[in-house]
Amino acid sequence: MSSQGRRHFLGNALGALGLPLVAEPALALASKLNPADPQAAALGYVEIASKVDTKRFASYKPGQNCANCALIRLQYGFYRPCQLFPKNLVSAKGWCSAWAKVP
Numbered sequence: 001m002s003s004q005g006r007r008h009f010l011g012n013a014l015g016a017l018g019l020p021l022v023a024e025p026a027l028a029l030a031s032k033l034n035p036a037d038p039q040a041a042a043l044g045y046v047e048i049a050s051k052v053d054t055k056r057f058a059s060y061k062p063g064q065n066c067a068n069c070a071l072i073r074l075q076y077g078f079y080r081p082c083q084l085f086p087k088n089l090v091s092a093k094g095w096c097s098a099w100a101k102v103p
């Protein structure tokens with residue numbers, strides 16, 4: 001198996017377990033973002049997008065989630081790094097009010 005094939009296989013295997021394969025080892029050890037974290041709470045972060053407080057965050061549209069946000073940094077795994085929260089991992093099914101459409 002080539003190194004690219006091995007990496008793809010490993011990425012899929014870790015992704016199936018909800019673990020990110022990342023080039024930055026520190027991110028692999030990062031903890032999940034707590035929705036109660038002050039910055040996360042201010043942005044209305046939730047682990048399940050359908051639980052967004054739509055009265056407070058009217059910009060939310062069904063179908064938006066961290067997995068399809070322009071700020072997510074990996075395309076696999078249940079918890080992934082996000083450019084906005086560099087010390088934590090966010091839920092792929094989550095959402096916050098900084099959600100941005102992929103150009």
Ligand code: SF4
Nearest residue numbers: 066069071082096099
């Ligand atoms: Fe999720 Fe995007 Fe908000 Fe990051 S910026 S927490 S990926 S919606």
